[in-house]
């Protein structure tokens with residue numbers, strides 16, 4: 001009878017599968033305990049034995065018990081479980097400042113500064129000369145003033161927080177006037193109208209989507225007006241029949257009425273990008289010169305530093321902002337000050353900026369250099385694909401990212417991978433290739449366009465080429481309907 005047979009098999013299986021204690025006492029297990037600790041090893045053994053039992057019962061076969069295979073499996077599982085949640089990846093998407101991939105890479109000087117700040121006590125809020133309590137903003141303010149020419153500066157968690165805090169401080173229950181052409185949404189969660197209402201301000205839209213004139217602003221100023229706001233439309237462009245008001249004129253109008261004029265620059269850079277052969281990007285210095293009273297910008301966009309929101313401008317306004325109790329809730333930690341300080345210092349030496357600051361180094365990388373890296377990678381990628389796909393070196397266009405104009409593209413070079421299978425099954429084969437690269441120990445992220453998986457080589461710098469090629473040996477492509485098997489596939493024992 002089938003049930004009896006099944007029961008016999010079950011007990012036979014149980015007899016073959018070792019106990020947790022037996023696996024724990026094996027010599028090879030001791031090495032694992034030394035590396036990962038006893039509790040994680042016991043957990044991994046339990047999980048493995050359970051899986052063995054389940055597999056055997058499901059397939060009605062006696063498991064072959066093979067010690068080396070068991071330990072290889074345990075080792076792989078333990079290694080997987082001990083991976084940190086935040087892992088390095090290769091950003092070959094072609095978007096240099098990718099918000100989902102951590103935006104700016106920090107320069108070595110900033111990394112060292114952060115390590116120091118984390119390792120030992122530091123003068124975060126301590127005035128060493130006076131021997132008394134200090135203000136953390138004073139760590140960064142002199143440098144920001146030196147580089148921008150502003151009267152005062154403060155730093156918060158990100159640019160969204162900077163805009164929010166400034167609006168909440170100066171515009172609570174009053175009107176803030178913005179052009180209809182500037183009601184931007186950045187990355188889904190930062191929307192000017194939403195930030196405005198949460199900050200307690202009343203949004204007063206003026207003009208139209210494509211054209212706003214000075215008289216539109218002038219006519220909407222009233223006793224309830226708190227300020228005029230200009231938002232840099234960083235991630236889109238309105239083209240064609242357009243008109244917007246120059247910052248100079250907006251500043252003059254605001255000042256005529258005794259109102260402040262604020263500019264949210266988004267990705268403001270302190271460097272002259274045009275001089276570096278990059279698309280022009282307005283700087284905080286220019287907005288200051290145009291008469292802006294407050295300027296906000298991100299630390300981890302074009303500035304190339306840590307996540308932060310920087311507010312510069314008039315001394316009396318910055319003082320008010322710093323007195324807002326929300327400043328305490330939005331303040332940044334010592335690691336951010338350390339990194340920001342180190343990054344800002346690099347701006348004192350503009351000639352070597354593209355060398356020392358990774359963001360600008362990547363953005364200004366020459367096509368020739370990118371192409372030569374692509375040629376080094378080509379044979380290794382071809383070999384790793386093992387006939388499942390073909391690789392071609394093709395021109396492509398990188399984006400700056402993080403809300404910089406998507407129409408400003410940078411010439412680049414990519415490895416364009418197309419699946420071997422054509423027609424039926426081509427789409428899923430392409431998906432498998434994308435997945436296999438994503439499942440490497442250091443995931444390789446590209447973009448799928450026009451039936452190809454494209455790896456934009458711009459952001460693969462020479463120091464990572466070796467590591468990149470070595471791990472390609474682990475690329476696993478299978479077309480048997482299962483997903484590629486690197487991560488966590490059960491070892492057959």
Ligand SMILES: *Cc1c(COP(=O)(O)O)cnc(C)c1O
Nearest residue numbers: 158159160186234266267298403
């Ligand atoms: C990116 C951006 C923001 C938000 O900045 P975060 O640093 O991401 O918080 C706000 N305004 C503009 C115009 C932006 O481009």
